[in-house]
Amino acid sequence: MKKWGWFALLFFGFLIWQAWSIYDEAMAPKRLMVENALARAKEAAGLVDVKKVYTYYGDEACTVFIGKTKQGKAVVVWVPEKEGNVVVKRVDSGISEAEARAILQRDRSPRRIIDATLGMEKGVPFWELTYIDAEGRYSFYYLYFADGAFLKRYSFQQ
Numbered sequence: 001m002k003k004w005g006w007f008a009l010l011f012f013g014f015l016i017w018q019a020w021s022i023y024d025e026a027m028a029p030k031r032l033m034v035e036n037a038l039a040r041a042k043e044a045a046g047l048v049d050v051k052k053v054y055t056y057y058g059d060e061a062c063t064v065f066i067g068k069t070k071q072g073k074a075v076v077v078w079v080p081e082k083e084g085n086v087v088v089k090r091v092d093s094g095i096s097e098a099e100a101r102a103i104l105q106r107d108r109s110p111r112r113i114i115d116a117t118l119g120m121e122k123g124v125p126f127w128e129l130t131y132i133d134a135e136g137r138y139s140f141y142y143l144y145f146a147d148g149a150f151l152k153r154y155s156f157q158q
Contacts, residue, residue: 030055033055033061033063033081034053034055034063037062037063037065037079037081038050038063038065038079040079040086041063041065041077041079041086044077044079044086044088045069045075045077045086045088046069046070046071047065047067047068047069047075047077048067048068048069048070049067049068050065050066050067051066051067051068052065052066052067053065053066054066054117054118054119055117056117056118056119056120056128058119058121058128059121060080060081060082060084060120060121060122061080061081061082062078062079062080062081062119062120063078063079063081064076064077064078064079064117064118064119064120065077065079066091066118073090074090074091074092075088075089075090075091076088076089076090076091076094076118076125076145078118078120078125080120087120087123087125089125089145093146094125094145094146094147095127095143095145095146095147095148097116097127099148100116100127100129100143100148101113101116101129103143103148104129104131104141104143107141107150108131108133108134108139108141108153109134110131110132110133110134110139111131111132111133111134111136112131112132113129113130113131114130114131114132115129115130116128116129116130117130118145124144124151125144125145125146126142126143126144126145126151127142127143127144127145127148128140128141128142129141129142129143133155135155137155137156137157138155138156139153139154139155139156140153140154140155141153
């Protein structure tokens with residue numbers, strides 16, 4: 001019986017190792033994208049301390065960093081995945097994640113807020129909020145970063 005126990009332990013250990021290897025391999029492109037974006041953010045904005053990282057996959061994928069510059073200024077840096085200009089804005093020039101979530105809660109009364117991500121398309125920075133609406137649909141709500149004004153929304157039936 002002890003042989004079967006050791007065999008089962010080795011088998012499950014092997015399965016966990018393989019699952020981790022597959023996950024690590026699948027995440028490698030995202031890690032590379034974030035590393036390249038961070039290098040561009042450091043060069044363009046003088047970013048030295050990163051507090052939060054968002055990855056937006058819309059029509060134009062971008063990585064967004066919230067952090068501090070060499071001068072100690074709190075900034076948000078949008079770095080497009082492909083060619084394009086790096087956009088830098090002061091943190092206090094727009095709404096925070098907590099404010100975006102509060103606006104969604106006030107305007108849509110969601111059952112559950114899943115995620116909030118900073119993104120940018122066509123040079124417009126925004127918050128993308130993912131949530132489950134009152135009818136149980138998977139939904140997206142977009143707010144302008146600058147003032148929290150409504151940009152667009154859409155839902156999918158589950």
